[in-house]
Amino acid sequence: MIRQVLFAVVAAHCSISTGIAARISADWWSGQTSSLNVIEPPSMTGGVRLADRMSGNVEGTIALPSDANWKVRFSVQTDREFEVVNEFVRVFVNDELVRQVFNAPRGERIEWEYAVSGDRFDYRFDFRSSLDVLDAHLVVLPAEVTCADYMTGDADGDCQVNVDDFKILRSHFGEQGTRAQGDFTEDGRIDLKDFRVLKEHLFTSEVAVPEPATWLLMVVTLLTLGTFRAASGLRA
Ligand SMILES: [Ca+2]
Numbered sequence: 347m348i349r350q351v352l353f354a355v356v357a358a359h360c361s362i363s364t365g366i367a368a369r370i371s372a373d374w375w376s377g378q379t380s381s382l383n384v385i386e387p388p389s390m391t392g393g394v395r396l397a398d399r400m401s402g403n404v405e406g407t408i409a410l411p412s413d414a415n416w417k418v419r420f421s422v423q424t425d426r427e428f429e430v431v432n433e434f435v436r437v438f439v440n441d442e443l444v445r446q447v448f449n450a451p452r453g454e455r456i457e458w459e460y461a462v463s464g465d466r467f468d469y470r471f472d473f474r475s476s477l478d479v480l481d482a483h484l485v486v487l488p489a490e491v492t493c494a495d496y497m498t499g500d501a502d503g504d505c506q507v508n509v510d511d512f513k514i515l516r517s518h519f520g521e522q523g524t525r526a527q528g529d530f531t532e533d534g535r536i537d538l539k540d541f542r543v544l545k546e547h548l549f550t551s552e553v554a555v556p557e558p559a560t561w562l563l564m565v566v567t568l569l570t571l572g573t574f575r576a577a578s579g580l581r582a
Pocket residue numbers: 499500501502503504505506507508510511
């Protein structure tokens with residue numbers, strides 16, 4: 347009975363929930379502080395490429411939610427197929443050259459991971475082309491940034507255990523899933539045991555202040571969980 351009440355509370359709030367936090371996207375175009383002869387290509391939001399010029403660059407900063415160790419997954423791809431390799435981009439992170447990528451006729455995507463530490467990182471992309479006419483271009487696509495060190499309860503990989511992870515767990519409550527859906531006990535199912543784990547690790551990193559309605563719902567849900575645990579004999 348108490349389990350049904352808890353699920354009803356969770357399900358009711360799911361219906362008025364306003365979205366789930368996503369993994370951090372490094373949007374190069376929005377994060378720029380300066381650029382020369384570089385554009386954001388249509389239909390590739392957040393990506394950057396050389397305009398129809400022989401050289402150009404863009405640099406900027408990506409702010410991260412906490413001071414931690416991070417993995418930045420870069421993706422570079424040519425925007426269409428062509429015959430002659432004529433362009434390359436040098437990728438710098440915190441003033442260090444981390445990769446030089448040439449465009450390729452088949453247009454395959456080149457991906458790699460790079461480790462950064464702290465609550466932000468600087469980037470710079472230097473583009474060079476042997477042609478200044480319209481041709482295929484390299485696009486540095488938005489990168490995915492995730493926490494390098496797993497924190498128990500961190501479903502969305504932002505190096506924090508907070509209300510956003512609670513929202514993810516809540517939205518998948520009663521389902522099969524993985525850690526990214528809230529299965530912190532790694533038994534393949536999102537249930538009350540995962541609520542318990544989340545509660546134990548909540549706000550063990552930097553505290554983010556939740557919106558009042560969500561905070562109230564968390565308290566109600568966790569209190570209900572405590573009542574259920576007492577009634578059912580579950581131990582912390
Ligand atoms: Ca998190």
